[in-house]
Amino acid sequence: MRNLISTGSPFEKAAGYSRAVVQGDWCFVSGTTGYDYATMSMPETVEAQTRNCLATIAKALQDGGFEMADVVRAHYYITDAAFVDIVFPILGETFGDIRPAATMIVCQLNKPEMKIEIEVTALRRTALSAAAVQACTTSAGQKGARSIAKDALNQTLAHSPLGV
Numbered sequence: 001m002r003n004l005i006s007t008g009s010p011f012e013k014a015a016g017y018s019r020a021v022v023q024g025d026w027c028f029v030s031g032t033t034g035y036d037y038a039t040m041s042m043p044e045t046v047e048a049q050t051r052n053c054l055a056t057i058a059k060a061l062q063d064g065g066f067e068m069a070d071v072v073r074a075h076y077y078i079t080d081a082a083f084v085d086i087v088f089p090i091l092g093e094t095f096g097d098i099r100p101a102a103t104m105i106v107c108q109l110n111k112p113e114m115k116i117e118i119e120v121t122a123l124r125r126t127a128l129s130a131a132a133v134q135a136c137t138t139s140a141g142q143k144g145a146r147s148i149a150k151d152a153l154n155q156t157l158a159h160s161p162l163g164v
Contacts, residue, residue, distance in 0.1 A: 001023075001024075002022065002023050003021070003064060004020075004021055005018055005020035005021070005022065005060050005063045005064050006019055007019045007037045007056060007059070007060065008037060009035070009037050009040075010040075017030055018030065019032070019056070019060045020060040020064055025123060025126075026121065026123055026124075027061060027064045027066045027070070027122040027124075028121050029057050029060050029061065029120045029121070029122070030119060031075075031077065031117045031118070032053045032056045032057050032060075032117065033049070033053065033109065033110075033114045033116070034046075034049025034050065034051075034052040034053050034114065034115065034116060035056075036052055037056065046080075046086055046115040046116055047087070047090060049115050050087045050090045050091070050116050050118075051090060053116060053117070053118040054068075054090075054091075054094050054118065057118060061120075066124060068095075068098065069097075069098055069125065070123060070124055071095065071098055071120045071122045072100050072101065072121055072123045073100050073101050073120060074091075074095065074101070074102040074103075074119070074120045074121075075103050075104075075105070075118070075119040075120075076091070076102065076103070076104040076105070076116065076118055077104075077106075077107050077109060077116065077118075077119075078105075078106055078116050079106070079107070079108060079109055079115050079116070080115070081106050083115060083116065084104065100120070
């Protein structure tokens with residue numbers, strides 16, 4: 001079942017997208033800039049924008065029944081290479097223990113006041129745990145733990161909306 005998550009931002013309706021889309025055990029969060037959606041204002045600093053991005057993403061994940069700890073992939077887009085050393089510690093506060101696969105790209109964003117945009121993908125951790133339990137109960141005694149975990153991940157991905 002597909003669930004569309006909105007922040008109420010006028011950009012979502014105008015551009016025809018959802019802040020996040022939940023499909024089964026997956027949540028795909030759209031690129032999120034540093035706007036404060038309550039006031040529709042953009043802070044001037046990349047630090048404040050980064051924190052706003054992360055807060056908006058956390059809320060979208062929560063609205064979809066996920067947590068930041070479920071994030072498995074992150075894409076970061078910044079407008080100046082000098083921002084790398086500024087945003088790394090802030091990203092580390094949120095993702096330091098989670099450690100999703102990540103990419104950071106220096107590029108131009110849609111509006112000049114935008115300094116960072118963050119996009120994430122989350123996989124509900126209980127989905128992986130359920131697959132691991134099933135793999136362990138059907139494979140116990142036949143395979144090593146590493147092989148069982150690999151089978152569990154492959155089983156979860158085989159049922160993903162991505163068709164991986």
